[in-house]
Amino acid sequence: MVGLGRPVWTDMVLAAGLAAVVVAGTLAVGVGQTDRSRPLDLLGLALLVGASAVTAALRRTAPLAALAGATALVNAYLLAGYPYGPVLLCLVIAVFELARQQVLSVSAVAAGVASVVSAATILLRLIGDSHVPALLALAWTGWIVLPWSLGALIHVMGTARRNLIARTAVEERMRLAAEVHDIAGHGFALVTMQAGVALLVFDEEPEQARISLEAIRESSAAALADLRGMLDAFHPAPTLTDLVQQVRAGGLKVDMHVDGADDLPEPHSTAVYRVVQEALTNVLRHAGPTRAEVAVDRRDRHVEVRVSDRGVGTSAQAGRGLAGMRRRVEELHGRLEAGPREGGGFQVVAWLPAPEATR
Known part of the structure; x- marks a missing residue:
């Protein structure tokens, strides 16, 4: 099972990890609260584990339900008189995820309700407790307001970025x-x-x-x-490696050598790609059973592109696609030659001025 691109077991691991942190942290801080809090028992542990599990499991797929569950379980835990502690992390995580994912109108209302419920819980908890000031009830809401503010900021920034991308795409299409x-x-x-x-x-x-x-x-x-x-x-052309792999998949054996031409800028990279593409297409069509060689060398003053084979279809190949290749090369003030090669076969050689020389 997969939810939102994440396996379910990852949420289970996160839930177990959060529960372990909350329980261990509560046991640690509860030692200093024995005089004014209820000892942690099975019910308290169940509330801690339940709040952690609901938060971790639902925070991405159903953030509103995660916040509702965390608010109910955390406040039930506090109303029962158990020790204060890291159980509040469940509220922090749930509020942050809700604000990050949902529109502000939804997350603000939900966070406001959670704040009111939490403040009321603390006020009830503080009745008769002279050790803790009543202002803690207001400060307590900071555990909700601060993560909501951060999550809302991330949501607004993400929305603005998506709108900018969409507007840019529309302008580009126009x-x-x-x-x-x-x-x-x-x-x-x-x-x-x-x-x-x-x-x-x-x-x-x-x-x-x-x-x-x-x-x-x-x-x-x-x-x-x-x-x-x-x-x-x-739509920039694919790489020469991709092209050669496609041709090899078509049954033609191709040896490739590229020296210093992997990072050619436009329009040189497209010109090199198209020359090699057209030359290999001609080999497939006209050369018969053969082996092709592709070599691209970047020199100080020019880039040399050479595609050769030892096939037999030189006359047919000489009239195919050369006009387009020559035009593309000459547009960059380069030169292209094509014809039979010594020992049999056909070759196409293009010389393009080095990108630095054309600036």
């Missing part, structure tokens, strides 16, 4: 929607306009129609590239 609208709207507007021109002149001016179709292709590619770049910023 910004993302606005950017998608701007990019897609611009691209679709160009495509619509060029498509209309192509339809009008398709029969009479085929050359103009070709120009319009090429413009549609370029506008679409540019819009997709902008969208891809924006989404990459919102």
Whole structure:
């Protein structure tokens, strides 16, 4: 059984620990109260253990019930005339957890009721006891007011933090929607306009129609590239290790060597990831049974990315995905080469300027 992500046995251990502390502490301090308190007997022990168990077991799942149970058992213990002692820890814990978890209107009312009941209990207890001043009844409420104040502060801070996160998420989604609208709207507007021109002149001016179709292709590619770049910023690519593990799970043997490139900043890390991803995808599609090698080396002035294999599908591979890789690399003022490797197979090599050199 699991409650709120915590096994039940942990609450049992906490209840036993709290009961042991309360009982041992009461026995220790009760020695000095023998002249004005009732000796601790089985009923007193049952009240101590019961208050500890209710507090520890219900403080997270039902904090209001925990406070009600602790208030009833602790005040029953005190009204019975047993020694003062650490039994008040049960009230402190229950009040704190209620204030931490519940809204202020609920926790304040519950804590107020507990304070009134506790103060009344102490006033009744003090009747005829000349050893203890009556002001203790007011001071006694501090055992409830102080933990409630701390718990309420934590609750308010947590609520404010969650509200801030939610507001930030909404603002981020609105910004993302606005950017998608701007990019897609611009691209679709160009495509619509060029498509209309192509339809009008398709029969009479085929050359103009070709120009319009090429413009549609370029506008679409540019819009997709902008969208891809924006989404990459919102959803950073997984690590190279994750990528290689996924490819290995697909049946391709991959040797990987990464030297000094684990902490590359954006956009270099995304560019490296995409080059390796596209190159390995091409190996899976076209190289046939083979073994791939991935090497990323960070030098003083550049980052070198090399993906190679010893497959047989070089001609098909040379025409797949290279345009996208080259564009991404050239956007960072880098260079990409791809072609057959000596001894057979295919390789893709990209050189990116070191992040420091692009600042």
